[in-house]
Amino acid sequence: MATINENYLKLPGSYLFAEIARKVAKFKTDNPSANVIRLGIGDVTRPLPPSIIAAMHQAVDEMSNEATFRGYGPEQGYPFLIQKIIDTDYIPRGIHLDADEVFVSDGSKSDVGNIQEIFGLNNTVAITDPVYPVYLDTNVMAGRTADLGANGRFGNVVYLSCNAENNFIPALPAAKVDLIYLCMPNNPTGTTLTKKQLKVWVDYAREQDAVILYDAAYEAYIQEPDIPHSIYEIEGAKEVAIEFRSFSKNAGFTGTRCAFTVVPKAVTALTASGRRQPLNPLWNRRQTTKFNGVPYIVQKGAEAVYTAAGQHQIKELIGYYMANAKVIRDGLLSIGLTVFGGVNAPYIWLKTPQGMDSWAFFDKLLTEAHLVGTPGSGFGPSGEGYFRLTAFGNQENTREAIERIKTRLKV
Numbered sequence: 237m238a239t240i241n242e243n244y245l246k247l248p249g250s251y252l253f254a255e256i257a258r259k260v261a262k263f264k265t266d267n268p269s270a271n272v273i274r275l276g277i278g279d280v281t282r283p284l285p286p287s288i289i290a291a292m293h294q295a296v297d298e299m300s301n302e303a304t305f306r307g308y309g310p311e312q313g314y315p316f317l318i319q320k321i322i323d324t325d326y327i328p329r330g331i332h333l334d335a336d337e338v339f340v341s342d343g344s345k346s347d348v349g350n351i352q353e354i355f356g357l358n359n360t361v362a363i364t365d366p367v368y369p370v371y372l373d374t375n376v377m378a379g380r381t382a383d384l385g386a387n388g389r390f391g392n393v394v395y396l397s398c399n400a401e402n403n404f405i406p407a408l409p410a411a412k413v414d415l416i417y418l419c420m421p422n423n424p425t426g427t428t429l430t431k432k433q434l435k436v437w438v439d440y441a442r443e444q445d446a447v448i449l450y451d452a453a454y455e456a457y458i459q460e461p462d463i464p465h466s467i468y469e470i471e472g473a474k475e476v477a478i479e480f481r482s483f484s485k486n487a488g489f490t491g492t493r494c495a496f497t498v499v500p501k502a503v504t505a506l507t508a509s510g511r512r513q514p515l516n517p518l519w520n521r522r523q524t525t526k527f528n529g530v531p532y533i534v535q536k537g538a539e540a541v542y543t544a545a546g547q548h549q550i551k552e553l554i555g556y557y558m559a560n561a562k563v564i565r566d567g568l569l570s571i572g573l574t575v576f577g578g579v580n581a582p583y584i585w586l587k588t589p590q591g592m593d594s595w596a597f598f599d600k601l602l603t604e605a606h607l608v609g610t611p612g613s614g615f616g617p618s619g620e621g622y623f624r625l626t627a628f629g630n631q632e633n634t635r636e637a638i639e640r641i642k643t644r645l646k647v
């Protein structure tokens with residue numbers, strides 16, 4: 237008789253963004269004439285920049301000709317893209333990577349979800365709280381956690397609370413942990429760490445033999461100087477950190493799908509017999525077994541991100557969304573709300589008015605202002621009493637959304 241992976245039953249019924257989509261669909265059915273503005277899921281709305289489109293068109297044409305047609309590509313990504321990534325994203329920051337340390341993939345969501353497979357089930361996982369739900373949910377699925385407790389926390393997981401009191405900067409765990417998920421700029425709070433603050437984590441990982449899983453999907457949104465864009469800007473990080481980067485948010489690839497993960501050959505973990513095993517060959521084994529690579533057409537589009545025109549066009553894209561972030565921030569501040577983020581990240585994190593709980597505020601915004609955001613508690617128990625709005629909407633809707641918050645909410 238077939239049996240199930242019981243760990244799935246430990247999870248709440250649906251994934252956060254699926255639950256929001258369900259609620260919004262119901263509201264739309266009940267209120268068909270409502271003009272609902274969605275600033276919930278962090279999905280981009282601007283079209284792909286022209287240089288990316290041109291490169292993809294050309295790649296489509298290549299696929300029509302026997303001489304230039306491509307079948308399976310390398311599971312790790314085409315060398316033409318990997319080299320551009322290294323030369324543009326890393327070398328100028330003094331970071332040297334070998335081509336076989338970069339793995340192109342169909343998205344950071346897949347990679348941050350799958351990476352835990354190469355680690356033993358006995359590792360203790362630390363996550364910042366609140367944070368992008370995929371890190372925790374995938375560890376629950378794998379069986380690395382105990383049940384969800386009445387306090388809203390899974391057992392055997394170290395939650396690093398981030399709140400207004402600690403300025404959303406996680407403190408080192410009190411007890412030893414083995415795997416640490418850090419997301420900087422942070423989703424959902426928009427927090428970034430300075431080099432000095434990030435060095436604390438790298439030093440911890442080196443001392444404790446821990447591995448940092450560093451999600452830098454939003455690095456292109458960093459505006460302030462002196463904030464690291466890559467964890468490898470910190471000395472010693474290449475021995476303890478895996479970094480995840482994405483084309484979704486910097487170049488509009490949420491629907492096109494392309495990202496990459498850096499697994500330096502110097503990052504190791506212990507075998508049961510105490511031998512030090514590099515993680516790079518394990519990830520390579522995992523990817524070559526379970527993944528057949530990103531489509532050639534998509535990788536050609538991603539390569540175009542690194543042309544002079546591509547770099548200029550994605551800068552404009554980021555500028556567009558960051559202008560929205562300012563509209564949201566300034567608008568909310570002007571009505572006396574407490575607001576965080578939106579400076580080095582496309583997310584604005586606010587305290588719900590009058591201490592409402594996060595889902596109650598979600599319902600209020602939806603029913604009174606026809607506006608969708610994301611309840612902070614969906615990102616973890618420390619997100620309760622907070623709410624996230626994204627800057628990824630179009631400019632007009634973003635302005636309209638703030639106007640509605642100012643004028644339609646009943647006190």
Ligand code: MLT
Pocket residue numbers: 276277278279345368423
């Ligand atoms: C979010 O809204 O947090 C993001 O869209 C999640 C993602 O990138 O998968």
